[in-house]
Amino acid sequence: MTIATLDHDTLLKALQRVLADKDIARPDEIAERIRITDAGTPAQGARMVAKAWCDPAFRTLMLADGASAAALLDIPMRGAPPLGVLENTADLHHLVVCTLCSCYPRAVLGYPPFWFKSAAYRARAVRDPLGLLTEFGTTLPASTALRVVDSTADYRWMVLPLRPHGTENWSEAELASLVHAGDMIGVTIPTVA
Amino acid sequence: MHDIGGVPRFLCEPVDPSPHSLTEFDRTVDAIRQILGQKQVMSVDELRRGIESLPEATYFGLSYYERWLRSITAILLEKSVITEAELMAAATAP
């Protein structure tokens, strides 16, 4: 028997045992890491978006330095990569992909969704972005240019979507409930039901 | 085989947007990777190199976090952080 022939559950258990014995990754450390990672969800990014829609000073900060803006909302950013924020306008829509692996703004959106990591999404986003958007049910006005952002290095990127019409008197919490992970990657846009 | 932007073989594949929840296996591998990074035992770039070194047939035969586990194991063995004997002993211990 060799390592290559071990099934993955057995290999993982063996690796956990060896790393625990060497005091590199103890079970309690792994449990704590899982707890922290599970706390990162798209609701964090949605809070940032909603605040940016309501508070021009926060919006300015968020566009200049996403990590500082996130930290201001008590989103844990220590050790996280720099966060770049891409502002959608009437003239320009952003779509984020990582063609080389699956870089994702985890601190503010949580674990990357399955589709974001898929070969089809990664291959098509840079070459057929309009077809991809159509598949997600998103249609852009003809006058809006499309910018694909391939996340290849040290930044993580999130999209600041356009605030939907008909939400003028909404509270920040109500606005945040409109914003989903896909809106902050650019495959979808927030809409009022 | 990881560098797949615009690669024709995937261009006609639809994207499956349905949510897939992570398993305990997935969460554990993810957490171990983070701890190894924080403790500077191995970097995310080493993880990526390990994934990129997988033969193409293996790469597409494995789930996302199975690739991570194979890469982490290979890199830790390469750096002598762990040994094959330790791993096999742990795998066969009761």
Add this chain to the structure above:
Amino acid sequence: MSLAPGTSVRVKADWPELRGRCHIRTPHYVRGETGTILRHLGDFPNPEDLAFARPAAATPLYHVRFDQPSLWGEGAPGDDIVIELFAHWLEPL
């Protein structure tokens, strides 16, 4: 070296993966292509060294813009692709 926003650059048409073990963050589809510097994102340790646990020099990282139609021979005019690329892959024109 610091490249100002608006500078035209060509991405090196280099294929280190054909020469042996490597880890690079420059996608195949922009190598040999011409783009425009949007901005300097900061200096980061070179991932090509980090991937082998070698000492990694802080290297300028740029956001570089490419026309979508000129990369693929398809796509809508005005659409573009923006990529993070390290300085040693870029040649100012």
